[in-house]
Amino acid sequence: MADLISQIEKEIAGLKLKASRQNVGVVTEIGDGVARIEGLSDVQYSELLDFGSGVRGLALNLEQFSVGAVIFGDFTKIKQGAEVKTTGQILQVPVGEGLIGRVVDGLGNPIDGKGSIKASSHYPVEKIAPGVITRQSVNTPLQTGIKAIDALIPIGRGQRELIIGDRNTGKTTVAVDTIVNQKDVICIYVAIGQKTSKIAQLVAKLEDLGAMDHTIVVAASASDPATMQYIAPYSGVAMGEYFMDQGKDALIVYDDLSKHAASYRQISLLLRRPSGREAYPGDVFYLHSRLLERAAKLNKDYGGGSLTALPIIETQANDVSAYIPTNVISITDGQIYLEPDLFFAGVRPALNVGISVSRVGGAAQTKAMKQVSGRLKLDLAQFRDLQAFAQFSSDLDPETKKQIERGRRITEVLKQPPYSPVPVEEQVVALWSVTNGYMDEVEVEKIKEFEEKYVAHLKLRNKKLLSEIASKKELDEKMIKELEKVTKEFGRTYGKYKRS
Amino acid sequence: MTKKQMQKIVKKLADASFSGGRIIESQVIRSIKVLKSLPQYEAISALGEYLNSIKRIERQFTMVVETSIPLAVVTVNKMRKIVEKKNKITKVLVNINPEILGGFKLKIGDEIWDESILGKINQVKEVISSGRSN
Numbered sequence: 001m002a003d004l005i006s007q008i009e010k011e012i013a014g015l016k017l018k019a020s021r022q023n024v025g026v027v028t029e030i031g032d033g034v035a036r037i038e039g040l041s042d043v044q045y046s047e048l049l050d051f052g053s054g055v056r057g058l059a060l061n062l063e064q065f066s067v068g069a070v071i072f073g074d075f076t077k078i079k080q081g082a083e084v085k086t087t088g089q090i091l092q093v094p095v096g097e098g099l100i101g102r103v104v105d106g107l108g109n110p111i112d113g114k115g116s117i118k119a120s121s122h123y124p125v126e127k128i129a130p131g132v133i134t135r136q137s138v139n140t141p142l143q144t145g146i147k148a149i150d151a152l153i154p155i156g157r158g159q160r161e162l163i164i165g166d167r168n169t170g171k172t173t174v175a176v177d178t179i180v181n182q183k184d185v186i187c188i189y190v191a192i193g194q195k196t197s198k199i200a201q202l203v204a205k206l207e208d209l210g211a212m213d214h215t216i217v218v219a220a221s222a223s224d225p226a227t228m229q230y231i232a233p234y235s236g237v238a239m240g241e242y243f244m245d246q247g248k249d250a251l252i253v254y255d256d257l258s259k260h261a262a263s264y265r266q267i268s269l270l271l272r273r274p275s276g277r278e279a280y281p282g283d284v285f286y287l288h289s290r291l292l293e294r295a296a297k298l299n300k301d302y303g304g305g306s307l308t309a310l311p312i313i314e315t316q317a318n319d320v321s322a323y324i325p326t327n328v329i330s331i332t333d334g335q336i337y338l339e340p341d342l343f344f345a346g347v348r349p350a351l352n353v354g355i356s357v358s359r360v361g362g363a364a365q366t367k368a369m370k371q372v373s374g375r376l377k378l379d380l381a382q383f384r385d386l387q388a389f390a391q392f393s394s395d396l397d398p399e400t401k402k403q404i405e406r407g408r409r410i411t412e413v414l415k416q417p418p419y420s421p422v423p424v425e426e427q428v429v430a431l432w433s434v435t436n437g438y439m440d441e442v443e444v445e446k447i448k449e450f451e452e453k454y455v456a457h458l459k460l461r462n463k464k465l466l467s468e469i470a471s472k473k474e475l476d477e478k479m480i481k482e483l484e485k486v487t488k489e490f491g492r493t494y495g496k497y498k499r500s
Numbered sequence: 501m502t503k504k505q506m507q508k509i510v511k512k513l514a515d516a517s518f519s520g521g522r523i524i525e526s527q528v529i530r531s532i533k534v535l536k537s538l539p540q541y542e543a544i545s546a547l548g549e550y551l552n553s554i555k556r557i558e559r560q561f562t563m564v565v566e567t568s569i570p571l572a573v574v575t576v577n578k579m580r581k582i583v584e585k586k587n588k589i590t591k592v593l594v595n596i597n598p599e600i601l602g603g604f605k606l607k608i609g610d611e612i613w614d615e616s617i618l619g620k621i622n623q624v625k626e627v628i629s630s631g632r633s634n
Contacts, residue, residue, distance in 0.1 A: 008628055011627060011628060012624055012627075012628075015623075015624060015627055017620045017623055017624070019613050019614060019615045019619075020613070020614045020619055020623065021611060021612070021613055021614075022611070022612045022614065023610050023611060023612075024607070024610055024611070024612050025610060038552075038556075039609075039610040040610060041609070041610045042610065065552075065556060085612075
């Protein structure tokens, strides 16, 4: 205590107080988190405003005689005629390791009741994305632990991969699975406009799975003002950028950007900005493009860090051609499309492999995964073409029948329960065995059991082989031969396993 | 008449209502007559806009001094003279506000110069809080 007082005394002694000059304005209109202020002739765009009594705002509309501002916090405290001051600052949020494991609001204030946050620094919420010189193309995979994604729609560190689908199709689960699977990647989960109960459940789930040790949750729930929902993703990305600048790898999930666009629409309409298609303002594309452009893989001269973005978009009645989905599809480097029909048919994750794509992730995929996924894609594509004929199976030629059966087995292998990510070496062996026909004789209903026991057998008898695949990240001839031997041996003994 | 055209006319009338920072009553009456002659729905908004413009211009030539205790006329005049080196002042208002504890606050147009004790305390508060973590 004495130290603290002496430190404060020291700071005060060295302080040179000056007459402060401030630009002021008067609130002429207030409502729904938006204020119109007369005066503030020197205000800058996006400057932080002080409304007094601890309430702050952001200047967004600069007009000839008035300023339109959004208010953070309790706007009911502000009255018409109240004085507003400029601060000369732009909005900043605390960043650093101290935030890991914490739940914060859109301004970086802790809301988890675990006390104050020790921030390493403060980063501006709005920042220009890294330029061409500082970047390099993605070259390291970000393992999601989901077989279908890692094999068919690989994500690289620094990539922006959209997760799109109707409500209740497992979009958040895919994102959470990815967070759970990370070990050396710091994750930021930004909840925008979600139910507070859902956010609480998610945080509890992450804690149960031990994933909060490397995760920051930025929560702007449905009960928060639209201004907080608007700013939350930018705060989240600023927190991620700090780790990227430190040369670390970070992952950010925006759940979801449809609600973010809706909150921005609300603010824009209240600010009386001209509305366009679906009443969204004209700059709704820039709203998301400037956010997602901040995800990057920096080159070695700039520390080599990365920030991977997984934005989520909720579609209405499968309409991927709506305004916001098409905007975000065009900004991102690919999309993971989750289909309700597949979800209800029991294919989970309900990934539509035909529509889903990763434009740059292939370059980051490990060699081992590439070796098995090439064949997998081909088999699945053939299966999709022939699926329509599956009901006439008795009239089909043996080759077509074989392809359909193979496709069914691959689909079974790609099914995965939530919150159970699979290590990459186990994914490789399971996919290798199904694409090479070692599961063709197994009944479709028993594929899951076969796979589990097969991987367990490998872990028990050939742990060295699995660790070699994990370390070398490729399947050389020697490994393939050994894998063939082990798989054949397991195939013969599978019956015995079943009985036991 | 479009809104832009109306704003242009109102601005011209408001500018013409001032001479050397002082309001000219006769010009104001004339401007109001002109605006009243507009169709009723336009006249109402034009008059509102005109009044706001008048207030805005007047604010630029008004010096507001806020102190915790009443100031002597000589002191106020001295202040006015110093300010008039940079800004034309036509009106001086003195507000007594014990909450600022001491010193004074000076307001001209949109600008505030804070020389109050409360302002200084706030500066100290900011330095201490910014030196610590969030």
